Amino acid sequence: MAKAAAIPAGAAAEADHHDHHAPPQLKVAEPPKELEREPLVLNNRSLTWITDAIAGVCEKPMPKWWWPAFIISAGTMGMMFSLIAYLISTGVGVWGLNQPADWAWDITNFVFWIGIGHAGTLISAVLCLLRQKWRTSINRAAEAMTIFAVACAGIFPVVHTGRVWFALFPGYLIPFPNANGIWPQFRSPLLWDVFAVSTYGTVSLLFWYTGLIPDLATLRDRATHKVRRFLYGLFSLGWTGSNRHWSNYEKAYLILAGLSTPLVLSVHSIVSFDFAVSQVPGWHTTIFPPYFVAGAIFSGFGMVLTLMIPMRALFNLHDIITTRHIELMCKVLLATGSIVGYAYGMEFFIAWYGGSPYELYAFKNRAFGPYWWSYWSMITCNVISPHFFWFKKLRTNVVFVWIVSCFVNVGMWFERFVIIVTSLHRDYLPSSWGYFTPTWVDVFTFVGSFGLFMTLFLLFIRFLPAISITEVKAVTPQADPHHPLGGANGHHH
Amino acid sequence: MSAKPLGLLAQFETAADIMHAAIAVRDAGFKKWDVFTPFPIHGMDDAMALPSSKVGYFTFAGGITGFFTGMTMIWFMNKFDYPLVVGGKPLFTPLYAFPVSYELTILLSAFGTLFGLALLNRLPKLHNPLFASERFKRAMNDKFFVFVETADPKFSETETRALLEKLGASAIEEIQDTKD
Numbered sequence: 001m002a003k004a005a006a007i008p009a010g011a012a013a014e015a016d017h018h019d020h021h022a023p024p025q026l027k028v029a030e031p032p033k034e035l036e037r038e039p040l041v042l043n044n045r046s047l048t049w050i051t052d053a054i055a056g057v058c059e060k061p062m063p064k065w066w067w068p069a070f071i072i073s074a075g076t077m078g079m080m081f082s083l084i085a086y087l088i089s090t091g092v093g094v095w096g097l098n099q100p101a102d103w104a105w106d107i108t109n110f111v112f113w114i115g116i117g118h119a120g121t122l123i124s125a126v127l128c129l130l131r132q133k134w135r136t137s138i139n140r141a142a143e144a145m146t147i148f149a150v151a152c153a154g155i156f157p158v159v160h161t162g163r164v165w166f167a168l169f170p171g172y173l174i175p176f177p178n179a180n181g182i183w184p185q186f187r188s189p190l191l192w193d194v195f196a197v198s199t200y201g202t203v204s205l206l207f208w209y210t211g212l213i214p215d216l217a218t219l220r221d222r223a224t225h226k227v228r229r230f231l232y233g234l235f236s237l238g239w240t241g242s243n244r245h246w247s248n249y250e251k252a253y254l255i256l257a258g259l260s261t262p263l264v265l266s267v268h269s270i271v272s273f274d275f276a277v278s279q280v281p282g283w284h285t286t287i288f289p290p291y292f293v294a295g296a297i298f299s300g301f302g303m304v305l306t307l308m309i310p311m312r313a314l315f316n317l318h319d320i321i322t323t324r325h326i327e328l329m330c331k332v333l334l335a336t337g338s339i340v341g342y343a344y345g346m347e348f349f350i351a352w353y354g355g356s357p358y359e360l361y362a363f364k365n366r367a368f369g370p371y372w373w374s375y376w377s378m379i380t381c382n383v384i385s386p387h388f389f390w391f392k393k394l395r396t397n398v399v400f401v402w403i404v405s406c407f408v409n410v411g412m413w414f415e416r417f418v419i420i421v422t423s424l425h426r427d428y429l430p431s432s433w434g435y436f437t438p439t440w441v442d443v444f445t446f447v448g449s450f451g452l453f454m455t456l457f458l459l460f461i462r463f464l465p466a467i468s469i470t471e472v473k474a475v476t477p478q479a480d481p482h483h484p485l486g487g488a489n490g491h492h493h
Numbered sequence: 494m495s496a497k498p499l500g501l502l503a504q505f506e507t508a509a510d511i512m513h514a515a516i517a518v519r520d521a522g523f524k525k526w527d528v529f530t531p532f533p534i535h536g537m538d539d540a541m542a543l544p545s546s547k548v549g550y551f552t553f554a555g556g557i558t559g560f561f562t563g564m565t566m567i568w569f570m571n572k573f574d575y576p577l578v579v580g581g582k583p584l585f586t587p588l589y590a591f592p593v594s595y596e597l598t599i600l601l602s603a604f605g606t607l608f609g610l611a612l613l614n615r616l617p618k619l620h621n622p623l624f625a626s627e628r629f630k631r632a633m634n635d636k637f638f639v640f641v642e643t644a645d646p647k648f649s650e651t652e653t654r655a656l657l658e659k660l661g662a663s664a665i666e667e668i669q670d671t672k673d
Contacts, residue, residue, distance in 0.1 A: 047531065047635035175570060183570035187582050192592040199596040203603045210607065218531070218633040237617035241632045243515075243541055245614045246533040251546035252610040256603060259552075263599045270592055470633075474532040479508055481534060487507025 040134055040475050042319040044485070047473050050320070054467045055219055057315050062462055065314070073454035080448020083441055084159055092162040094441045100427040101436035103420050106160035109446050111271055111416040112299070113153035113453075114197060115292075116409075118264055119300020120146030121204060124211070125260035128253075134328055136471035137321045140215075141311065142304050143208040144466075148456040149303070150201040152449045157193075159445075189273035196270040203263055207256045213239050214249075214470040268296045275419065282362035282423030285350065291343035295415060298336035298382070301329055302408030307457065309402045311466065320467055323396050330395040333408065337386025340415075344383060358428070366422045370435055374418050381411020497670040499622050500526075500642040501653055502629065503662035508534055511637035514660040515540040518639060521656060525645040529629075529638040548609045555605020556598045563594030622671045628664060640668070 041050065087094050097104040120142040127135040161167040168174065173194050175184055184191050216236035223229035239245070269289035276288040305326070312321040351363040367375050385407045388394045395401065421436050460466065477485040505511045508530075515528050519542050528541060564587060571577070572585035582589070611617070623629050623640065632638055639662070641653050657665055 051531075051634045175566065181575060183575050185577075185579060186567045186571050186593060187579050187589050189592075192596075195593045195596040199600040202600060206603050206607055210610070214532075214633065221630040221633050233619060234617075237611070238619045238621055239616070239633070240621060240623060240629075241529040241531055242614075243528040243530060243533070243537050244543065245616070246530070247538050247543050248546045248548050248610055248613045250533050251548045252606050255548060255552050255606050259599050259602050259606070263596075266592070266595060266599075270596075273592075470532045479532055479534065481508040481512040481536065487509030489509070 038322065038324045039477075040137065040322070040324075041472060042322055045319055045476075047476070047478055050473055050476070051218060051222075051469055053317065053320065054465050054469045054472070055215075055222055057317075057461065058219070058463055058465060059222065063314065066458065066462065070455065070458050073451050073458060076448050076451025077455045078448075078451070080155075080445055080451055083445045083448060084155070087159060087162075087441065087445075088164060092160065094439065095160075095445075096437050096439045096442050098434070098436075100432050100434050101421050101424040103160075103424060104436050105417075105438055105442045105446060106156045107274075108413065108416040108420055109449060110153050110156040111292075111420075112413045113149045113156075113449065114200075114271060115268065115296035115299045115412060115416075116303045117146040117149035117153070117200070117204070117300065118268060118293070118296035119302075119304050120144070120149075121200075121207075121260050121264040122297050122300065123304070124207060125257040125264065128257040129261060133475045134325055136468055136475050137325055138304065138308060138329075138467075139471070140208075140211065140464075140468045141308060141460075141466045142300075143204065143211070144457065144460045144464075145300075145303060145307060146204045147201065147208060148453050148460075149300075150197065150204065151456065152453050154197065154201065155449065155452075189270065189277045192270045193274055196267045200263060200267045203256075203260060207260055210249075210253060210256060211468060211471070212464065213237060214241065215465045215468060217241070218469050219465065265293055268292045275423075280423050281356070281358040282366065282419070284359075285347060287343055287346055287350070291340070291347075294336045294339035294343065295382075295412060298333060298340050298386075299408060299412035301332050301336065302405045302412065305329055305333075305401060305405035306409060309398055309405070311461065313398075315461075315466075317467065320472060323398070326398060326401055327392070327395045330389040330401055333386050333405075334389040337382060337408070341383040341386075344379070362423055362426070365426055366418060369422065369426070371418065371422045371425070374414050375422070378411050378414040378418050381407045382415060385411070498643050498650075499668045499670050500640055500644075500648070501650075501657060502623065502626060502666050502668050503639045503641075503657040503660070504628055504664040505637040505639065505661065506663050508637065510661050511639070512537065512540055514639050514657070514662070517656070517660050518641065521647065523641055523645050523647050525642040525648075527640050529623075529632045529640065531633050531635060531637075547613060548606060551605040551609025551612070552602045553605075555608075556602035558605075559597035559599070559601030560594050562601070563597040564590050567593060620671075622668050625671050626666060626668060628666060 045053070095104070095106065097106065120139075123135050123142040124139040124146075127139075158164055158167055166172060169176065169178075172182075173184060173191065184194075186192075213236055216232050217239035220229055220232035220236050223232055269292065272288035272292035275283035276285060278284060308321060308329075309326070312318060348363055351359045354360075365371075385404050388400075388404060425434055425436055427433060473479055477483040480486040480488075482488050503514070505514055511528060511530060512534065515537060518526055519540065528537060530537070567590040568585045576584050578584070587594075623632075628636070629638065639657065639660075641648060641657070643650075647653075654665060
């Protein structure tokens with residue numbers, strides 16, 4: 001980091017009054033211009049400014065758009081729960097899936113949502129281990145997105161069993177002593193998935209909460225209302241900012257990041273096992289685990305951008321979530337999007353090179369069969385759209401980035417639809433072939449899951465700091481005791 | 494209610510000042526003291542001569558428990574208690590038991606870490622005499638504090654105050670025991 005070059009002229013003078021004895025003059029050569037980086041917090045904002053800007057969002061009354069947005073989201077969520085009630089009371093037949101396509105929108109939606117969550121963990125854990133300081137501005141909201149996405153994902157596999165009480169209670173999914181004396185079948189990847197997804201949801205929640213503790217203490221100390229002070233006080237556990245606590249906290253946070261990294265890689269690998277361990281042509285491929293993980297991160301970053309760009313504009317957080325942050329996320333989209341594109345190509349190559357006629361047929365059918373439109377929608381959104389981000393001009397055009405991020409979301413939903421439905425609808429015997437069409441219940445249950453997601457996200461920005469106050473401060477020069485803005489006066493301790 | 498003095502709380506304005514103060518207080522030989530900052534300051538653990546955190550041991554204990562719970566549970570359920578051949582696969586092998594055991598390793602490691610964090614930090618602790626200080630409300634905002642306890646054998650009302658003043662504290666206040 002080009003520290004010396006980033007100091008404004010006044011800062012050195014400001015630090016002067018801390019001078020007890022004049023330091024020896026030290027000449028440090030200016031770093032070359034290409035090594036200079038844009039600061040992570042723009043306009044040299046003070047520590048208090050950062051607290052006020054972020055805590056202010058959840059302290060001041062919400063802007064006018066919040067209530068209509070909340071009512072629409074909550075209504076959509078209500079629609080989803082009504083449709084689930086309708087499904088449970090009637091039967092899974094209210095959805096369009098049937099032999100041979102006995103997985104369709106349900107599992108598509110599940111993989112779609114769980115994939116979105118992966119970006120949050122990547123930002124909070126992997127970028128933490130890689131010491132990417134820019135993560136601090138976006139990790140809180142991205143982790144929240146992870147948890148809400150996992151909540152949306154969890155609904156579909158549970159509901160698709162139809163008689164959900166069998167799935168949940170007497171030990172089919174969760175090991176639980178029951179009157180039938182049976183246990184879950186641990187040789188099935190579907191059960192591995194149950195453990196992977198529930199561990200993922202739980203650990204993400206723990207990691208998110210650990211990160212929130214110091215910020216809740218900040219909100220507690222600023223709270224003017226009794227109830228707020230009590231609740232923030234309760235959940236901040238009496239945090240004081242003691243360095244003896246920080247010492248353990250920093251270690252715990254690093255360990256949680258170290259645990260979440262292999263976790264996030266395992267979760268989507270195991271999700272891909274749901275398909276890859278089966279023998280269905282189009283599913284039975286070894287490329288699935290890395291390809292699913294890359295796709296998950298790609299889709300998640302798409303969703304992070306879709307959420308973060310409006311949030312930063314609506315709450316005036318341009319100095320904390322800067323254009324540089326958006327640009328860096330676009331680069332992640334470009335990298336993971338390229339991996340996804342490569343995987344699509346490699347799948348086709350192996351289908352031909354592997355010499356299995358069923359496999360080759362499955363892939364030809366994907367691109368040119370009755371579901372050709374979904375395959376080419378996927379290719380357009382996932383393979384073509386990220387390549388706009390080779391150009392800095394487009395990466396820094398926020399409106400353009402937002403539009404492309406929406407394409408990524410759509411494309412990644414289609415990817416899962418293509419994998420699931422096109423592989424199933426042509427069975428081995430032509431007499432068993434079919435064509436899946438969703439019913440209105442399919443469509444509105446999926447739409448409703450966005451209602452749940454948005455409701456949770458709106459509540460989150462209403463009550464919790466959407467950006468980590470503590471971590472953003474820690475990457476400013478004011479936090480560095482060896483930086484003039486941190487009060488350093490030139491001599492070493 | 495008896496107001497018993499608990500210690501002196503000194504406020505500092507910058508990260509460099511608090512670092513400087515921490516080193517001086519450590520060198521003066523104090524043991525029962527602490528530094529309060531709105532964010533972790535890099536190098537402060539060394540400045541305070543704190544040992545490396547022990548959270549990792551809790552993580553390890555959690556992880557080991559998780560892994561062996563997974564393996565034992567799967568062996569018990571699928572081989573011992575209700576053996577059922579599925580697809581000609583073996584009743585038990587660590588290979589198919591691995592994904593679930595792996596997830597349980599991570600799950601219990603995470604719980605172990607958080608449990609260790611709470612235990613080592615003695616949290617939750619909702620009542621704290623420091624919260625009575627109006628100044629301390631900025632400890633999680635933009636100010637930096639040193640707190641030296643009267644319980645420290647080296648503590649002296651006048652000398653400790655003089656030391657903190659010399660270090661450039663912008664304010665010093667006495668913290669009382671607020672317990673009834």
